[in-house]
Amino acid sequence: MEKKDLWQALADLSGTRADNAKPRSTGCTMVIDKGLGLSAYQDLLQLSGEYIDFIKLAFGTAAITPRHILEQKITLAKQYQIQLYLGGTFFEIACSRHKVNEYFQMLRHLKLDWIEISDGTITIPAKTRFQLIQQARRANLHVITEIGKKENGYHPTVAEFVSLFEQDRQAGAAYVIMESRDSGKNIGMYDHDGNLDQDFLEKLAERIPIQYVIWEAPQVKQQAQLIKRLGNYVNLGNIQACDVISLESLRRGLRADTFSLFQFPTGN
Numbered sequence: 118m119e120k121k122d123l124w125q126a127l128a129d130l131s132g133t134r135a136d137n138a139k140p141r142s143t144g145c146t147m148v149i150d151k152g153l154g155l156s157a158y159q160d161l162l163q164l165s166g167e168y169i170d171f172i173k174l175a176f177g178t179a180a181i182t183p184r185h186i187l188e189q190k191i192t193l194a195k196q197y198q199i200q201l202y203l204g205g206t207f208f209e210i211a212c213s214r215h216k217v218n219e220y221f222q223m224l225r226h227l228k229l230d231w232i233e234i235s236d237g238t239i240t241i242p243a244k245t246r247f248q249l250i251q252q253a254r255r256a257n258l259h260v261i262t263e264i265g266k267k268e269n270g271y272h273p274t275v276a277e278f279v280s281l282f283e284q285d286r287q288a289g290a291a292y293v294i295m296e297s298r299d300s301g302k303n304i305g306m307y308d309h310d311g312n313l314d315q316d317f318l319e320k321l322a323e324r325i326p327i328q329y330v331i332w333e334a335p336q337v338k339q340q341a342q343l344i345k346r347l348g349n350y351v352n353l354g355n356i357q358a359c360d361v362i363s364l365e366s367l368r369r370g371l372r373a374d375t376f377s378l379f380q381f382p383t384g385n
């Protein structure tokens with residue numbers, strides 16, 4: 118086999134998805150960066166940057182990352198057409214210290230175009246949340262909001278989620294995240310073993326346009342379940358750096374869990 122035929126043979130088996138090209142609005146993958154060193158970050162982007170749409174610098178790590186490394190992470194993300202943004206807790210810290218305007222300015226100076234607005238650890242009245250989203254939009258930031266609380270055992274009802282989702286979208290949020298933290302256990306739509314509450318998902322999917330939701334799914338079994346139920350265009354978040362390329366395999370039916378979903382007739 119000649120080399121060009123070899124690459125063609127691999128490409129033919131790679132599966133496809135219609136939203137392959139960036140910038141994508143569906144089938145997005147959001148990676149949680151919990152403190153990758155620059156080499157690991159570069160490796161990640163080199164190997165699987167094509168499959169990443171968002172990177173979240175989690176837990177306020179941006180504030181304690183050496184400045185030159187933070188700057189390089191931002192620059193590299195842009196090169197790969199990845200939107201890098203800071204985790205919601207960091208916004209909540211600024212909010213609780215009455216420094217929201219400074220926070221918006223800081224993002225603009227860092228050349229970050231996206232912001233996450235959440236109230237996982239603090240309480241923000243619905244009206245204030247609405248105004249904060251509008252304020253961020255006026256500051257030329259694209260907004261991702263998050264619904265959910267950080268405390269273990271917190272599971273929003275379908276009605277709560279739908280109501281806040283609609284309000285956030287009306288205020289100008291591009292996406293709404295379903296909170297599941299880094300563990301994906303005993304929180305949001307997962308039980309203490311990380312199993313998905315299928316009933317909750319079904320009811321939610323009937324009531325909201327799911328292309329605007331990013332489902333946090335840190336565990337591989339959660340990613341597989343969501344793809345099986347909602348399709349490979351589902352937006353998934355809190356993906357560990359080491360799981361990005363295998364998630365893309367899942368989306369394309371190249372892994373046993375989703376094999377039967379996306380196979381095309383070969384004609385043989």
Ligand SMILES: O=C(O)[C@H](CS(=O)(=O)O)OP(=O)(O)O
Nearest residue numbers: 175176204205206207298299
């Ligand atoms: O970075 C954060 O603030 C958290 C981290 S985790 O997802 O809860 O582990 O994320 P966020 O979803 O942005 O609140």
